[in-house]
Each structure stands twice: as structure tokens, then as C-alpha cells.
Amino acid sequence: MTKRLTTIKDIAKALGISVATVSRAMRDTYDVSAETRKLVLDTAAKMNYRPNFNATGLVKSGTHKIAVIIPAITNYYFSTVITGIQEYALEQNYQVMLYLTNDSAYWETKVVRELSLSSVDGLLACITYETTDFSHFEELVEADMPLVFFDRVPESVKTSVVVQDDYTGACMATEHLIAQGYSKIAHLAGPPGLNLTQQRLRGYLDTLKKHRLESYGVIHSGFSDENGRQDINTLFNGASRPDAIFSVNDRKAFGVVLWLREHGILVGEEVGVIGFTNDPTSKIISPSLSTIAEPAYQIGRKSCEVLIRHIQKQSYPIQQISLLTELIVRESTQRKAVGKGADT
Amino acid sequence: MTKRLTTIKDIAKALGISVATVSRAMRDTYDVSAETRKLVLDTAAKMNYRPNFNATGLVKSGTHKIAVIIPAITNYYFSTVITGIQEYALEQNYQVMLYLTNDSAYWETKVVRELSLSSVDGLLACITYETTDFSHFEELVEADMPLVFFDRVPESVKTSVVVQDDYTGACMATEHLIAQGYSKIAHLAGPPGLNLTQQRLRGYLDTLKKHRLESYGVIHSGFSDENGRQDINTLFNGASRPDAIFSVNDRKAFGVVLWLREHGILVGEEVGVIGFTNDPTSKIISPSLSTIAEPAYQIGRKSCEVLIRHIQKQSYPIQQISLLTELIVRESTQRKAVGKGADT
């Protein structure tokens, strides 16, 4: 129950002019004299006027708001993406509404369906790893609501997508392991349904094949460090132990490093580990983690840019943007034995 | 330029009844027969009707949106708080608009000032560490806009606040260090202007005094691990080296641990380190970091709850809520020398 705010009418009354003139003076300079324009702007500032977005949105059917739907923000990648989105949006005078699905397909559907179509101009989404039915998104596309996916993207829905180059990143990671002298390489993969899981897996397998190496195991599971612990455990209880691990993301790799350390296995020297993301913690863990850096901030900015283009021009063609990744070499893929002398 | 959406009018026309009846059927059950109500609801679903929030907001002068203004989200504490806010808001059918200030007072002022008062029902804010002038917030309070601060709160503005018990937390941390046998304790403090900096500093000093110990140094700086590295460096280049560090937050403590490790100083055994936050990385770093756990998620939920109370009842009294912290003991404050035998 906030106090009544000053409206355009109040300004008009105070100045003895019509609301139409005030409205015009507020935006463009044409069709209104420079002096009345200045007069209006001054008294508007004096009366502490703020435009009512409900009213403008109603008549112009545009709200200058975009919705971001994302599984979570409590990790480096997602929070950085959001930061990029937020910054670009603010520059373009758009406001962002945040929706967390908590990786639940139920919540995702609910949020997308109940999201009043009239309250936002467009959507930026990253799907949960459970989502298999995309009809709630397809309904949006049919209603001509601008929609852009990033990172985790469905293949069926016909919209613009912005991702990192997962395939090449995985190739780089695997190549690096091989170059460092590891040959029994296993892959801790992500949830099977996800596009990025498939791309990284394919990069891994293709690179192995190129070097005529066999895979020492592929395990699909979630993204947490706990998942990493479990997976490395089953892997090391199996018949043939790997001498290197390529993990689908850094957090899972942290679990691996921790597990190996606890079991007295030297990370790097005995078993190489490489992740994907470049989470800041990868510099803090010891040994520090080699990884494939994702351009998270840029992905945020870029996907927001594409969305706003779609909003402002409905003829803007569908984009398939893939940003480059970068190999970051740290201790977890270094065989220090070389410098250590005749230890083996 | 989305397709025209179905409005309440379309439903009225399709059913041959008035818009008023449709509107009533849509919300309450009184003043409309059960059959027409059902009829309306069914055709509304069939025609894929979504309410236009601009229109409802215009007439009801309430938007069911709240704004969250926060320095950043790329760290554990803030992203977890936001998660709590978001979840509670969604439960109560409120939508969250996110604004990042990037710890810039300029951006904070800009965002708060330009934020159309009419586009949100209330604000949840955490100030930057630069902010010294709070007039942009005071203007909001004068306009009767519901406003709640969390974590970093200004003392001058008369609003509800939700924080963790920083003072007691700092006391617990210092007590723990003393109980573990450390006596030359230094404090790496936060930016001096912040309330939480002062509270934690006071808890540290009071506890020292209680045990008749002297402070081995207090350095104010930012919250990053880089700040931690620099501060420990100046501390160890000084005349009297501390044997324990209480850091205002975990990230800064990470910098300390890393610096000590690089300089061959045994963390825990030679120099105890304790942080504040319970960032997940504190379990990953080695040695693992003792810390004071903050109820970040609960702070998010609680502050959102208080805000919504204020929105729904303007007579709701101003709250001063302080949530409990918890001591988490890990390796960085353990003197293993005891078990190690006659090493010293």
C-alpha cells in the first residue's frame, strides 16, 4: 500500500497542459517545443515522477523484461552466466526476472506454463537434466514468444541456442591426457539425456579412436562432487583400472581428486585428472586441477544479446552460436616422476 | 511482436456473457454460479488464456514482483541467499527481479533510482561495501516502498533487517582458536564501512580481552582470496608473527592457506586458520578449513518472508532478525603435533 505516486496527469495539471503533451515531452523531442519539453522534464524531476510500467506495458504490449529459467545458481558456471545476462540486459535497459527450477522437470514445466506470457518479452532458458518432454517450450514458440536456450539445449525445439564448443573442448581434454602420456583413459559423463553430455562423450570417443586407444570406461551420473566420488570408486573396484580421468565438469573432478588422495593414489603422477568449466576452486584444490575453461560470462552476454535481437526484430534469423573453450594445464595432469629421478 | 493473446474479452464473447462475469469467475467463487464458473474456467483453459499482469497491476496497483539488489552472485553465500529468496517468493506467488550492483555504489544508486517504483511491490537489498550515502534508499522508505536489508545492512535507514549473528559468530571463532592453544591471533577484517565488519571485529576483540590476550594485528581489506594473500604477506613481514588467523570470510582464508602452504608453513600445526561462511570449497582445500557456518539459505527465505509481510500489511512492525551461526571444526585449526610424537 504505497503512497500515491505522481503520474503524468499530475504534471499536466500542475503545468496547465494536456497529458498528451507531457507524454510526448517525456520521450521524443518532435511535436513539442523545446521550452515546454524542458518545463515538463524539470517539473517531472521536481515531482519525483517515475513511469508506470504497467500502463506503458499495457498500451505498448512490451514490458522490457526477460525471464531467465535456470536449474540453479549455486555454482560457478551458472552464476557467471547470469552475471553476463544481467549486465547486458541492464545496458540495453531490460530487466531480468529469475526463475530457479532446481533441476526438477516438474518445476520447470510449472514455471514456464504459469509464466504469464504478457509479463515478459522473452525467455532465456537452460533445461534441467530431467527434461525429456519439451512441449511447454514448444507452446511458447508457437505463441511467437522469443526464446533462446543456452548451455543445456534441447535439439527438438526450433530456437536460437548459445553454447560452448563442447565437442572440441572434450577433444582438447582427451588429446592433452594422451600427450601427457596417459593411455588408459576413462570418462565420467553427465546425465545421458543432455546434449552437452553427448557432445563431450563424442569428443572423448573420437579422440581415443583417432589414437587407436580403447576407452577404460564411461559412467553417466550427475554433476556433483559426490557423484565423482562414487564413480571413481566403482571404476577402481573394476577389473581394469584407468590411469586418467576426463570428467564432464570440475565439481565431479573435485570428488575424484579427493577420493584418490584419500586412497593414497598420487594425482597427476599415477592418475591424471582433467575437468571442464574452470571453476575457481580448481586453482585451490591440491593438486590443482587441469580443465577446459568455458566462456561462461560471454555465454551469458551473447545469449542475452541474441534474445533481445529476436525481441526487437521478429524476422531475426535463428542462431546457432558456439563459443570457444580453452585448455588450462595445471598440476593434476603432470607426471612429476620425470623430474623426481629413478623413483620407478 | 508476439501473436495476440486471448483476453478476458474473447472468452466473454465466445460464451456470450459479460467480461465482468468472466473476471469474477476467474478469481472468487462468490457472486457467480458454479456452472458458469466451470464453463469459464474450461474455455479459458481451452483458449489458452493467460492473465495480463500489466492490466491487473494497473488497476490493483500491485505487481507481485519483488526486486533483489545484491553486489554479486558468483559466490556461495550470495547465490545461496538468492536461492532461498527465490523459493519462498515462488511459493507465495511472487516473482523475483534480479539486479547486480557489482559492488559499485554508483550502479547501486542508479539501479535503485531508476527502478520504477510502480514496477515492484518491494525491495530486498544487500548494500555494496562502498556505499556511504543511503539517500537513494531513504527516498524509497519515504515513498512507503517496503524495503528489507540482509547481510550487509546500513544502520541509518529505518527498515527491517535480516542478518546472521556476526558478533557471536566471531566470538565463537576466536574462542575456538584460543581453546586450540593459539594465542597470537590476528584478524583479517572486511571493508571498514560495513556493519558486519564491525560486528565480527568487535566479537574478536571482546573475546581476546576476555582472555587477556593482545591482538596480533587487524587488517581491513576486500573479500577475495587475493586480499587474503596480500594481508597474510604483510602480516608475516611484520615484527611479530601471529600463530593464528581469523578471517572475516572463507574466500579470504583460502588465500591465507594457499600462501602459508606455498611458504612451507604448516597450516594448523604452526598457524591456525579459521574462516566465516562455510563455503563448500572449505571442505575441498587442504588442509580443510574450520569456519563459522552462516545460514545463507534461511537468511534468503526469512528476509523474503519479512518483505512479503510488509507488502501485505503496511502496519507490520519493523523487524531486527538475527539468525544463529555454527562452529565447524576442520583441519586448519588442529595441532596434529600432539599425535605426531616428539617432532618438536
Place this chain on the structure above:
DNA sequence: TCTGGTTTCGATAACGTTCTCGCTACTATT
């Protein structure tokens, strides 16, 4: 059959803004 009270619904005005039209008054042209 009439009265009084419900129930159910419709007309219409608001909310704050923009947009379309048209009117006035001024300037320039001949």
C-alpha cells in the same frame, strides 16, 4: 398474488499511459 430478500449477472468507470486525429496559430510564399 404480492412483498422482500437473495443470487447472479451486466454496464460502466476507473487505473496510467500512448496513439490517432484534428484543431489552432504561426510562418512562408505568392
Place this chain on the structure above:
DNA sequence: AATAGTAGCGAGAACGTTATCGAAACCAGA
């Protein structure tokens, strides 16, 4: 001096919804 053109402004409709008021329709009681 008459006309055409244009700059500047006002009146009113429109956007989609809710709120107020009143009218019809129904029911029960006498």
C-alpha cells in the same frame, strides 16, 4: 493580403483488467 503549409498542442479512444453499482431473476413466506 490571401493562401498553404507546418509546428505545437488537446481531446478522446484504446490497452486488459477489476470494482462499483444496480438490474434482473429467482425464491420463500404470507
